[in-house]
Amino acid sequence: GGEKMSKSKLNVANPDDITDTFGSDAFRYYFMSAIHFGQDGSFSWEDLTARYHAELANGFGNLASRAIAMIGKYFDGLVPAPSGYTEADLEIQRTLAKAAVDADAAMDRLAIHEAIEAIWTVVDDLNGYITVQEPWVLAKSDADRERLGAVLYTVAEGLRALAVLLSPVIPIATAKLWQAIGGTGDVSGQDIRGAGVWGQLTPGSMVTAIEPLFPRIETAPAGE
Numbered sequence: 001g002g003e004k005m006s007k008s009k010l011n012v013a014n015p016d017d018i019t020d021t022f023g024s025d026a027f028r029y030y031f032m033s034a035i036h037f038g039q040d041g042s043f044s045w046e047d048l049t050a051r052y053h054a055e056l057a058n059g060f061g062n063l064a065s066r067a068i069a070m071i072g073k074y075f076d077g078l079v080p081a082p083s084g085y086t087e088a089d090l091e092i093q094r095t096l097a098k099a100a101v102d103a104d105a106a107m108d109r110l111a112i113h114e115a116i117e118a119i120w121t122v123v124d125d126l127n128g129y130i131t132v133q134e135p136w137v138l139a140k141s142d143a144d145r146e147r148l149g150a151v152l153y154t155v156a157e158g159l160r161a162l163a164v165l166l167s168p169v170i171p172i173a174t175a176k177l178w179q180a181i182g183g184t185g186d187v188s189g190q191d192i193r194g195a196g197v198w199g200q201l202t203p204g205s206m207v208t209a210i211e212p213l214f215p216r217i218e219t220a221p222a223g224e
Contacts, residue, residue, distance in 0.1 A: 018048070021217065025170040026052050032169055033116040053216060056170075059123050060162070061214035064177050066130065067155040071207050074139045079156050079182065080149030081203035088129060089154045093198045095125045096161050100196025103165060112169075119165045126158045156181055157201045163187050164195040173213040180210040 018027045030048050033055075071077060085093075099118045106114035130151075138148040159181055167174040167187045178187035182205030 022048065022052055023172070023214075025172045026056055026214065029056060029116070029170050032112045034113070049217070052214065055120070055123075056173075056214040057212070057216050059120070059127065060166075060170075061173070061212050063123060063127055063130075063155075064159055064180070064213055065210065067152065067159055068180055068207050068209060070135055070139075071152050071156060072209060074135070074148060075152065077207050079201060079203050079205045079207060080153050082150040082153040083146040085150060085154075088133065089150060092122075092125060092129055092154055092158060096122050096158060096198065097196045100161070100165060100193075104193055116166075116169060119162065122158055122162055122165075126155055130155060153201070153203065156207070157198065160201040161195045164190040164192055167192070176210055176213060180208050182206050182208075 015027060018030075022030075026048075030051060034047065034051065035043070071079060082089075099122050102118035103115040106112070106118060133151045135148055135151050138144040138151065159177060160183065163174040163178045163181070163183065164187060167178075167190070171188065174187050181201065183190075183201075
């Protein structure tokens with residue numbers, strides 16, 4: 001169960017226990033997203049473990065791993081050039097643009113949890129997009145080669161934007177992702193306000209395979 005944390009009490013969870021188990025990125029993500037800035041909040045190992053696996057491991061991390069693996073397999077590791085966009089692709093572009101604007105507005109209000117919620121709509125929509133578009137099926141037919149390229153560019157460009165938008169929250173994972181998708185410079189030096197502008201990832205950029213950004217964790221310390 002959850003135990004209320006208060007800055008005026010000594011019942012705050014031990015940060016070392018959390019980072020030793022989940023890593024510092026997950027620590028930052030959880031406390032920025034689950035607990036509202038400047039307010040007391042409730043912490044439980046169960047909630048942290050559930051959110052780590054659902055949102056970071058299965059949601060964001062798996063999205064990155066799948067996309068990079070498919071570009072490696074189907075396009076020899078080179079980001080494909082999109083020949084045109086369907087309505088499904090354009091919907092991803094609109095989702096990203098709105099998320100970037102909404103996240104920026106939330107940050108201005110110091111509502112960090114709302115900014116993360118806005119950005120996470122892109123993670124969720126990209127995962128759904130892959131499920132519907134089925135790039136592994138498109139890859140079986142030469143006739144679908146151009147469509148496959150557009151789908152994988154859409155996902156890779158979405159990851160480019162996510163790496164920039166989430167870099168203040170999960171800096172280690174986003175730095176790895178940025179490097180893996182062929183981003184130039186340091187991800188922390190990119191323009192966050194301009195991250196939602198589509199088409200910044202250069203076709204032909206080389207992607208490199210990465211270890212899971214958020215590997216599954218079998219056990220976590222028991223709640224106190």
